[in-house]
Amino acid sequence: MMGEMAMEPGAVLAAGMEAMAVSSGVGEVPPGPAQVIPRSLADLVERPLHAHLATVRPDGTPQVNPTWFRFDGEYLWLTTTTRRQKNRNWQIQPAVALSIADPDRPSRYLEIRGRVERIVPDPTGAEFVRLAERYGMPQGPPPDAADRVAVAIRPRRTTTQ
Amino acid sequence: MMGEMAMEPGAVLAAGMEAMAVSSGVGEVPPGPAQVIPRSLADLVERPLHAHLATVRPDGTPQVNPTWFRFDGEYLWLTTTTRRQKNRNWQIQPAVALSIADPDRPSRYLEIRGRVERIVPDPTGAEFVRLAERYGMPQGPPPDAADRVAVAIRPRRTTTQ
Numbered sequence: 560m561m562g563e564m565a566m567e568p569g570a571v572l573a574a575g576m577e578a579m580a581v582s583s584g585v586g587e588v589p590p591g592p593a594q595v596i597p598r599s600l601a602d603l604v605e606r607p608l609h610a611h612l613a614t615v616r617p618d619g620t621p622q623v624n625p626t627w628f629r630f631d632g633e634y635l636w637l638t639t640t641t642r643r644q645k646n647r648n649w650q651i652q653p654a655v656a657l658s659i660a661d662p663d664r665p666s667r668y669l670e671i672r673g674r675v676e677r678i679v680p681d682p683t684g685a686e687f688v689r690l691a692e693r694y695g696m697p698q699g700p701p702p703d704a705a706d707r708v709a710v711a712i713r714p715r716r717t718t719t720q
Numbered sequence: 721m722m723g724e725m726a727m728e729p730g731a732v733l734a735a736g737m738e739a740m741a742v743s744s745g746v747g748e749v750p751p752g753p754a755q756v757i758p759r760s761l762a763d764l765v766e767r768p769l770h771a772h773l774a775t776v777r778p779d780g781t782p783q784v785n786p787t788w789f790r791f792d793g794e795y796l797w798l799t800t801t802t803r804r805q806k807n808r809n810w811q812i813q814p815a816v817a818l819s820i821a822d823p824d825r826p827s828r829y830l831e832i833r834g835r836v837e838r839i840v841p842d843p844t845g846a847e848f849v850r851l852a853e854r855y856g857m858p859q860g861p862p863p864d865a866a867d868r869v870a871v872a873i874r875p876r877r878t879t880t881q
Contacts, residue, residue, distance in 0.1 A: 609821060609826045611772030611774075611784055611819040611821075612784075613772075613774035613782035613783065613784035613817070614782060615776055615780060615781070615782050619776060619780065619813060619815075620776070620813070620815035620817070620833065621774035621775060621776050621782050621813075621815060621816060621817045621833075622774065622817055622831070622833070623772055623773075623774035623784055623817045623818065623819040623831060624819055624829070624831055624879070625819055625821045625826060625827075625829050652780060652781070652782075654780075654781035654782060655782060656774070656781070656782045656783055656784045657784065658772040658784040658785055658786055660770060660772075660786045662823060665770045665786060666786075668785070668786050670783070670784060670785055672781065672782075672783070718785070
């Protein structure tokens with residue numbers, strides 16, 4: 560099993576505070592991630608489409624890049640490396656957003672807003688290999704496997720058109 | 721001609737401060753917007769592709785949505801309405817980012833980071849009509865024309881793969 564990488568203290572605190580706010584409510588159970596995704600648009604997370612991932616840089620300006628992803632019913636999983644700017648961004652601001660459009664009808668889209676909750680070292684590149692397979696580009700571990708991390712985003716809200 | 725809408729004081733100040741920082745340099749002329757876009761990827765702003773636009777919400781979390789756009793050599797122009805969240809976002813944080821992927825080869829993409837510099841009332845929906853034509857969906861002004869604005873983003877930096 561892969562171990563869990565400690566996040567920056569600020570990120571852990573922010574996530575913890577949010578969780579406390581939820582659990583101090585009036586007993587309502589917040590919807591699970593799978594319920595957050597509208598059923599009518601669930602194909603957009605099931606199909607191997609590219610998501611455009613927005614993160615916030617330490618200076619407060621946004622960044623957005625296309626990314627592979629998969630949804631396991633709880634988390635959206637990505638692969639990246641510890642050397643990428645986005646991996647620094649979400650350790651300071653764990654809130655991220657993804658935009659996924661239907662290539663057959665681009666006005667049909669899903670925006671998912673959520674938080675990075677887990678950054679898991681992936682030195683064998685297993686998440687990369689898994690995603691490459693999903694995206695129809697089967698291949699072995701990447702040359703930068705030693706720096707790879709698997710990143711888990713918990714969906715919280717969606718917007719659509 | 722369309723008039724210019726005043727932005728929030730904070731946004732104007734932020735844009736002005738950045739301009740001062742540039743002009744207080746050693747006399748270098750910053751590259752123009754057309755030079756910011758790599759020639760090898762210029763087709764990604766010329767073709768009627770959907771961009772995924774990232775903005776930062778007042779609470780510091782990111783938002784990202786697909787959008788029509790056109791590039792006039794200086795600005796990337798969008799159409800939206802004064803009622804959309806993104807139109808509130810960039811009046812507080814004028815920095816935005818767009819991700820445009822080649823649908824024929826999604827690993828070929830361009831991220832453009834820039835700033836919203838102009839928000840122009842467009843009560844006839846002219847920018848919407850122009851973009852609808854560009855995107856192969858010719859039509860008249862939209863029902864919400866009265867609230868429409870044309871928004872100009874100046875590209876400053878790009879990243880790519």
